[in-house]
Amino acid sequence: MNGKGLLGQLIQNLCCLPGVGPKSAQRMAFHLLQRDRAGAQQLANTLLRAVDEIGYCQQCRTLTEDELCEICLQPARDQSILCVVESPADVWVVDQATVFKGIYFVLHGRLSPLDGIGPDELRIDLLQQQFAKGEIKEIILATNSTVEGEATAHFLAEVAKKHNIQASRIAHGVPMGGELEFIDSGTLSHAFNGRQQVL
Amino acid sequence: MNGKGLLGQLIQNLCCLPGVGPKSAQRMAFHLLQRDRAGAQQLANTLLRAVDEIGYCQQCRTLTEDELCEICLQPARDQSILCVVESPADVWVVDQATVFKGIYFVLHGRLSPLDGIGPDELRIDLLQQQFAKGEIKEIILATNSTVEGEATAHFLAEVAKKHNIQASRIAHGVPMGGELEFIDSGTLSHAFNGRQQVL
Numbered sequence: 001m002n003g004k005g006l007l008g009q010l011i012q013n014l015c016c017l018p019g020v021g022p023k024s025a026q027r028m029a030f031h032l033l034q035r036d037r038a039g040a041q042q043l044a045n046t047l048l049r050a051v052d053e054i055g056y057c058q059q060c061r062t063l064t065e066d067e068l069c070e071i072c073l074q075p076a077r078d079q080s081i082l083c084v085v086e087s088p089a090d091v092w093v094v095d096q097a098t099v100f101k102g103i104y105f106v107l108h109g110r111l112s113p114l115d116g117i118g119p120d121e122l123r124i125d126l127l128q129q130q131f132a133k134g135e136i137k138e139i140i141l142a143t144n145s146t147v148e149g150e151a152t153a154h155f156l157a158e159v160a161k162k163h164n165i166q167a168s169r170i171a172h173g174v175p176m177g178g179e180l181e182f183i184d185s186g187t188l189s190h191a192f193n194g195r196q197q198v199l
Numbered sequence: 200m201n202g203k204g205l206l207g208q209l210i211q212n213l214c215c216l217p218g219v220g221p222k223s224a225q226r227m228a229f230h231l232l233q234r235d236r237a238g239a240q241q242l243a244n245t246l247l248r249a250v251d252e253i254g255y256c257q258q259c260r261t262l263t264e265d266e267l268c269e270i271c272l273q274p275a276r277d278q279s280i281l282c283v284v285e286s287p288a289d290v291w292v293v294d295q296a297t298v299f300k301g302i303y304f305v306l307h308g309r310l311s312p313l314d315g316i317g318p319d320e321l322r323i324d325l326l327q328q329q330f331a332k333g334e335i336k337e338i339i340l341a342t343n344s345t346v347e348g349e350a351t352a353h354f355l356a357e358v359a360k361k362h363n364i365q366a367s368r369i370a371h372g373v374p375m376g377g378e379l380e381f382i383d384s385g386t387l388s389h390a391f392n393g394r395q396q397v398l
Binding site for chain 2: 029037045065
């Protein structure tokens with residue numbers, strides 16, 4: 001069996017999924033064909049629809065099949081506080097994990113001059129349009145804690161300052177349940193610098 | 200974000216893949232939509248074609264989109280030795296790992312009277328038709344090493360005996376690189392009973 005047939009092609013195509021190697025792809029293909037053809041068909045149809053219909057929200061730039069995403073359409077959302085994240089996945093994660101009830105803005109990347117990614121590529125102009133409306137009072141900078149993420153956060157804080165908007169950065173420190181012994185020195189030094197009064 | 204949109208549906212549908220939970224499905228959906236829409240489209244199309252076209256080989260009952268599978272069509276295959284396995288995935292694994300160059304027969308299960316799976320469900324009649332042709336000299340019983348797998352192997356050995364065909368069972372014992380200390384007692388007792396002379 002040299003894998004040239006349709007089955008081999010299916011296994012190869014399944015490898016385009018992140019975290020799926022040839023062995024898992026093989027298992028998936030056999031599972032779908034032997035036990036869940038209906039599920040496979042539905043997955044394929046949803047995939048085709050998603051690729052075709054899902055684009056970016058015109059306000060916050062997260063992924064959605066409509067003009068505005070679910071979050072931007074919710075009237076109960078606090079329009080005075082905006083959280084800036086790097087990717088649509090971050091919106092999903094933040095919204096599931098926190099009690100944040102404001103709105104979002106997705107950069108789809110981070111400032112990285114060497115890769116040719118500047119403010120224009122991140123559509124900071126759209127963000128500034130929102131700032132100009134005057135409703136936003138605070139932005140929470142939730143870019144990743146990498147060198148580029150920090151630089152992006154710093155840049156956005158300056159932009160916000162020009163519009164008289166308060167900017168805050170999410171806290172960096174020891175993760176919950178983390179033991180000091182196993183924390184890297186950068187995080188630990190951050191945790192000491194960002195210490196807060198207890199009583 | 201309550202996941203009711205098309206994106207939520209895609210994440211839910213991706214969970215039908217074995218070994219994929221909500222977290223991985225989320226990661227897959229975002230990866231496909233942001234970085235690999237072409238791959239997603241191709242995967243969807245291949246899935247639809249596979250579900251529609253892939254059936255069972257009329258001779259060995261493995262998965263194939265043609266009437267006879269690649270292996271049954273290869274003229275170089277030794278038609279006198281046949282390996283019986285439980286699933287199409289086993290054919291794939293055996294053919295990649297071993298130097299076996301005979302033909303196969305896929306049972307699509309194992310004898311399990313309590314679940315209503317008897318010789319008819321496993322299409323032993325098809326296997327007997329092949330036996331009756333008189334070309335086969337030996338069958339290798341490569342069913343799983345479970346109680347049902349062993350019972351199935353025993354049953355098939357008796358069927359083969361009636362056709363004067365030699366039946367052999369794959370060896371069970373300590374896996375290569377395995378340390379005795381960590382082997383379960385059943386396997387170890389099998390390994391002692393199945394010991395072979397060295398010199």
